[in-house]
Amino acid sequence: MEQALRRLSRIKMFVLDMDGTIYLGEHLFPFMPRFLETVEKTGREFCFFTNNSSKNREAYLDKLSRMGIHIPAEKMLIASAVIIEWLKENRPGESCFVVGTPLLCADFEAAGIPQNDQDPDFVVLGFDTTLTYEKLTKACHFIRRGRPYYGVNPDLNCPVEEGFIPDCGSMAALIRTSTGVPCEFFGKPSPHTLEYMLRETGCKPEELAVVGDRLYTDIAVAAGSEVTSILVLSGETTKEMLKESDVKPDLVLRDLDELSGLLEKSEPHSRDSL
Ligand SMILES: [Mg+2]
Incomplete structure (x- = not known):
């Protein structure tokens, strides 16, 4: 003690x-x-x-405020901001294919990172609650062609009222099984x-x-x-x-x-x- x-x-x-x-x-x-x-x-x-990279900073500020916790935006840190800052510094001007929710894609857009679903320089995987087979196929295809890929957060599951739902780390495990390539995680x-x-x-x-x-x-x-x-x-x-x-x-x-x-x-x- x-x-x-x-x-x-x-x-x-x-x-x-x-x-x-x-x-x-x-x-x-x-x-x-x-x-x-x-x-x-x-x-x-x-x-x-x-x-949690399925939502963004504003969504969390709203949620906290509904619960009576009112804080300035700079007190709300989120994994997607960590990877966005790193990409801006380390892969400036390069384009990415984002496997993510519309909120995550909007954050990339707001940060000025060009998105490209035809021939991207790298792939980013988030906690995509809007995941489709088409997005998975494209991501695996780009990764097999040697494009680097990054995961926003390594969590395997996300807690919900009914139990758990698969998170970014589980989706990354699927891509790894298919391509044999591990991703570098942020968060x-x-x-x-x-x-x-x-x-x-x-x-x-x-x-x-x-x-x-x-x-x-x-x-x-x-x-x-x-x-x-x-x-x-x-x-x-x-x-x-x-x-x-x-x-x-x-x-x-x-x-x-x-x-x-x-x-x-x-x-x-x-x-x-x-
Ligand atoms: Mg927790």
Whole structure:
């Protein structure tokens, strides 16, 4: 406990996962207003990061606002922004075939990345809830011709009210089986995302904590860095899954309500000490 409090005392920014961490589906966890208040009251900040590439930043800002959480756009981080920024810097002017929802395609368009379904320079795979056999066929065809391909997020499943639906990582597994080519993923846990979080928040690694309910994305993103990882057991991970996993969080908590309690006990964060 004391070690946890010491670790928390240096945290300036919490990067919060969404589903399973702050809400389940459409239901905000009842302790969230108190948690966000406690973060601010103790001189810290928070922002959100989602790997879900079927929607965009505006859709998430709307959803949060319907739940009574009103935040400026820069506090809503999303995996699709990580890959878009990387592409603009590393593959400028090149065209892509996007296997994604209309919202993801619109984000690529707004970023000025040309889309091409005849002879693209590379292929991008998102969590495409509008996936068709035609899109899969085209993507596999371009990849077989040697075009590089990138996945927005590696999640295998996305939680929904009725259980789970296949996410980007599962679609990438299908393409890999067909073509024999693995894709490079962005989003959590890629190093691209860790760099993006640090850049967007302006924090040093030791000042940042990532919080989430999924071991191989939310927690693994901090591996090998000074960033603190906090697993909450309010979503998909059970104690048994944690025991069997190679990914080990720095802190394991029941939920964000437990973190509120710890923050109230730990030394208030002082900006002057940084
Ligand atoms: Mg989650």
